[in-house]
Amino acid sequence: MDSSMSLQFSVPSHAFGRPLPTRGLPAGEAGCASSKAVFVIDAHLNVAFSNRGARALSGEGLGGPDRFTAADKDFMARLQLWLKRCHAGGVPGEVRLPLSLAGGRQVAIDAVHLESIDLFVLTVDDPEAAIGRKRGQVAQACGLTPTEERMLALIVEGLDTVIAARRLGIAPTTARTHLQRLFAKTGTARQSELVRFVATYVEEPR
Numbered sequence: 001m002d003s004s005m006s007l008q009f010s011v012p013s014h015a016f017g018r019p020l021p022t023r024g025l026p027a028g029e030a031g032c033a034s035s036k037a038v039f040v041i042d043a044h045l046n047v048a049f050s051n052r053g054a055r056a057l058s059g060e061g062l063g064g065p066d067r068f069t070a071a072d073k074d075f076m077a078r079l080q081l082w083l084k085r086c087h088a089g090g091v092p093g094e095v096r097l098p099l100s101l102a103g104g105r106q107v108a109i110d111a112v113h114l115e116s117i118d119l120f121v122l123t124v125d126d127p128e129a130a131i132g133r134k135r136g137q138v139a140q141a142c143g144l145t146p147t148e149e150r151m152l153a154l155i156v157e158g159l160d161t162v163i164a165a166r167r168l169g170i171a172p173t174t175a176r177t178h179l180q181r182l183f184a185k186t187g188t189a190r191q192s193e194l195v196r197f198v199a200t201y202v203e204e205p206r
Contacts (some may be wrong), residue, residue, distance in 0.1 A: 071102045079098055082095050095110075096109070144182070
């Protein structure tokens with residue numbers, strides 16, 4: 001995590017009796033439900049801040065309004081041990097921990113210790129959410145219709161046009177037509193190429 005990037009959210013300045021960090025989180029993380037989930041906690045798992053992306057994970061057994069928790073007990077044990085050792089100054093101030101969400105989805109937590117204020121920034125690296133964000137960016141940039149965007153989501157999920165058609169409630173020939181339009185709008189020619197285009201898409205600066 002790049003410590004030179006700025007924090008852009010507002011929370012009460014009296015949280016935990018000290019100011020929250022002014023660096024350490026990616027710019028623009030706050031206020032965007034589709035952004036990476038971010039928690040700021042203390043060594044006792046009290047939550048000083050969580051963005052909307054983080055709060056959206058509460059249904060999958062991660063986080064909490066006042067205290068950071070996870071359904072994955074092994075993860076919690078590793079995190080608490082690292083927090084304790086980091087708080088005592090005995091380990092490096094960064095760690096990456098694998099985590100299983102309540103539904104079995106695999107993510108990772110990148111944790112950074114902000115020593116000057118003794119708080120910890122936890123960022124959730126969620127590949128599924130990341131591909132969802134990129135899919136939305138592609139839909140907007142390429143001018144996809146709502147049906148084409150739904151078709152794109154199913155293709156990225158790995159489905160063929162027959163199953164995608166069944167999911168969308170349309171004829172397979174119509175699904176193939178939507179796929180051809182996706183190819184035309186994204187400049188791709190095969191499903192694998194389309195998926196790679198979405199996975200590696202970089203949004204143009206505005």
